[in-house]
Amino acid sequence: MTIELRTLTRDNFREIVKLQVAPGQEHFVASNLYSVAEARVNPDWVPLGLYAGGQPVGFLMHGRDPDEGRDWVMRLMIAADHQRQGYGRAAMQAAIGEFRAAGHLGEVFISYEPENEVARRLYASLGFEETGEMVEGETVARLRLDGEERDR
Numbered sequence: 001m002t003i004e005l006r007t008l009t010r011d012n013f014r015e016i017v018k019l020q021v022a023p024g025q026e027h028f029v030a031s032n033l034y035s036v037a038e039a040r041v042n043p044d045w046v047p048l049g050l051y052a053g054g055q056p057v058g059f060l061m062h063g064r065d066p067d068e069g070r071d072w073v074m075r076l077m078i079a080a081d082h083q084r085q086g087y088g089r090a091a092m093q094a095a096i097g098e099f100r101a102a103g104h105l106g107e108v109f110i111s112y113e114p115e116n117e118v119a120r121r122l123y124a125s126l127g128f129e130e131t132g133e134m135v136e137g138e139t140v141a142r143l144r145l146d147g148e149e150r151d152r
């Protein structure tokens, strides 16, 4: 499964912003338009278009929370028509690979609505462990990027 993480630019942001999740999933993730706006006011956040076979299929954003200093994957979505083809997993694996290669992050956090069973299972299978915290009504999970977890 090859997925490409592309920097959002003036040239590709329209095709990423128009990607939508399936009906009923809207409350699991902010719109890409909102996320791009957040990235504008949080210059350290990294909004990425997800591409498969050269086609836009989703969006991922990561970065450091300026208030608490932790690093998060704060957005992940795969457009409705492209779900269940392995892209969400591949995108997370690619992002985690980049964090490890960069070498300066010890851990990364993610959060999801308690009823988002698909997200919970996906992140757990990638090595994320729930911390017991809730942030803004969402369950928090952490992946250690160093030490023994490295080979998972």
Ligand SMILES: CC(C)(COP(=O)(O)OP(=O)(O)OC[C@H]1O[C@@H](n2cnc3c(N)ncnc32)[C@H](O)[C@@H]1OP(=O)(O)O)[C@@H](O)C(=O)NCCC(=O)NCCS
Pocket (backbone or CB within 6 Å): 021, 022, 025, 028, 029, 076, 077, 078, 079, 082, 083, 084, 085, 086, 087, 088, 089, 090, 111, 112, 113, 116, 118, 119, 122
């Ligand atoms: C969560 C999401 C990103 C997963 O992306 P995806 O490309 O569909 O996922 P993948 O194809 O990589 O599948 C990952 C696993 O989830 C399972 N899965 C995906 N969609 C599923 C569904 N609707 N129902 C049940 N299982 C599902 C797959 O079977 C796969 O399991 P496996 O690896 O054990 O075989 C996507 O469903 C999405 O964008 N959802 C709406 C937004 C959202 O919830 N984002 C996360 C917020 S924290």
